[in-house]
Amino acid sequence: MAEMSRRGLLTGRKAPVIRPPWSGSESHFTERCSRCNACLNACETGVLRAGAGGFPQLDFTHAGCTFCYACAAACPQPIFAERSARPWEYQLALSAQCLALHRVECRCCQDVCQTQAIRFTPVLTGVAIPHIAPEACNTCGECLRACPVSALSLRITHDR
Numbered sequence: 001m002a003e004m005s006r007r008g009l010l011t012g013r014k015a016p017v018i019r020p021p022w023s024g025s026e027s028h029f030t031e032r033c034s035r036c037n038a039c040l041n042a043c044e045t046g047v048l049r050a051g052a053g054g055f056p057q058l059d060f061t062h063a064g065c066t067f068c069y070a071c072a073a074a075c076p077q078p079i080f081a082e083r084s085a086r087p088w089e090y091q092l093a094l095s096a097q098c099l100a101l102h103r104v105e106c107r108c109c110q111d112v113c114q115t116q117a118i119r120f121t122p123v124l125t126g127v128a129i130p131h132i133a134p135e136a137c138n139t140c141g142e143c144l145r146a147c148p149v150s151a152l153s154l155r156i157t158h159d160r
Helices: 006-011 026-032 038-042 070-074 108-112 142-146
Strands: 048-050 056-058 090-094 118-121 129-132 152-156
Touching (some): 038 070, 090 129, 142 152
Antiparallel strands (some): 048 056
């Protein structure tokens, strides 16, 4: 079951539990993780936090993931896949809560997106409309942190 974040408490949405990149499926990760916190201590941005049961999970409220692989390198357990593989099977999703969709000028997500995966298309009347370019998105989570109304989320692309 997903934990409720502070922002989720206000918006009524539960965020999915996102494990460290390259850690595989939820069952694979929780069966092998000893909860030693080596990955938490190695995380360069502090995006990894201890979640329910002490298992590491990503918390995008303060930082994004740089995919530095320090968490995987620090882990003493045989959990993580090679860095050459995709870090995880998530994609960015935009909800109807987006301020721009309600004609309020906001481009916080675009401003922090280093890969330029979030683009705004001008319209003749009103506020530019956001679009996500999935092929450019690395799912780092910086935009999740920046969005003032939690209109962005990471969603699993297939069943684990």
